[in-house]
Amino acid sequence: MFTKHVSALEWINEIDLVDHHCHGVIDANLDRSGFEALITESDAPAPAGTTFFDTQLGFAVRGHCAPVLGLEPFATPEAYLRRRKELGGAEANARFLAEANINTYIVETGHRGDEILSPEGMGARAHANFAEVVRLERLAEELLEAGQAVEGFRTAYGHLLDRRLTTAVGVKSIAAYRVGLDFTPGPPSDADVDRALTRWFAQAAEKDSSRLTDETLIRFVLWEAVQRKVPIQFHIGYGDPDVDLHRCNPLLLTEFMRRTRGSGATVLLLHCYPFHREAGYLAHVFEHVYCDVGLAVNYSGAQAEQIIAESLELTPFHKALFSSDAFGASELYYLGAKQFRTGLARTLDRWSAAEGWPETEQRRIAMLIGSENAHRVYSLDKPPSQGSRQ
Helix, strand or coil: CCCCCCCHHHCHHHCCCEEEEECCECCCCCCHHHHHHCCCCCCCCCCCCCCCCCCHHHHHHHHHHHHHHCCCCCCCHHHHHHHHHHHCHHHHHHHHHHHHCCCEEEEECCCCCCCCCCHHHHHHHHCCEEEEEEEHHHHHHHHHHCCCCCCCHHHHHHHHHHHHCCCCCEEEECHHHHCCCCCCCCCCCHHHHHHHHHHHHHHHHHHCCCCCCCHHHHHHHHHHHHHCCCEEEEEECCCCCCCCHHHCCHHHHHHHHHHHCCCCCEEEEEECCCCHHHHHHHHHHCCCEEECCHHHHHHHHHHHHHHHHHHCCCCCCCCECCCCCCCECCHHHHHHHHHHHHHHHHHHHHHHHHHCCCHHHHHHHHHHHHHHHHHHHCCCCCCHHHCCCC
């Protein structure tokens, strides 16, 4: 017998959220071009006479964020940015992070880290728990920049990764950006790594850039993480023009997933759009694979509910996580949380109306996705000496 339907919208704001992949906010005041650059994945300004406010995300900012700043919904972009500047970046950030009501931020610091708040800064600004994820490729670049020679590099990288993992709760790879996900899945030999290091060092000196784009070395840093049995995040799918989207399909990682079964490492597929169904399949069939639709929730705006629902067609509920992938603009944390809660609630409402799912079961699912899966995967409940920075 079906139970009476109670809308999940009535209780969805009660569930805890762990933002398992995000970046820090920018506390400085932002001019229009600076703000618009944070609400698009394009690396170029909008064409003359147009604006990135005319997007799903832009409409969400005007509709949902304007009231947080004391404005009417759908205030003009000019009025919105004027009010934001009057309050100042730090005050705007404090307001949006408070409204987001996210309990824990897991902050990845490898992208423009000198411009954003640190994990500790995010915790302080949001009055929330925090933890850090380190970018594997950036650690290698830091070693090169510090003058580490080819000889001893492999050992030095392992030591640096170990030091960072005394506090960080996981790692991230941007292989999708640098080489695509169709890389050779197995670990490279030491000899292959040393040859690749020699090439990379020579190229870095020639181009005056430490940017790591060598497939062999990216495989090396990935397998260093696998050996340490830690959560490994992968950028998947939608991103800026630096990605070749067709090489960002998570199905390209299938053999890597097979080879890492039983390793103790966990693989977390981030964002995933438009490959969120493929990611759900991988999370379904591989016991150590998890996924989210973080970036897609903000950028799809009014369509977020559909993407959330599609992502949960095959993904086991104990394998889905929440993230915002917010960077720079605190609006993105607020909208990520708001649209995730609303989209998940409406999805649960539809499924409950069709199948009679009890409210207690809906709440349990929402709590798994919102926070409990992240607590389990990242061991967030361990004391600080074991890796948590809460």
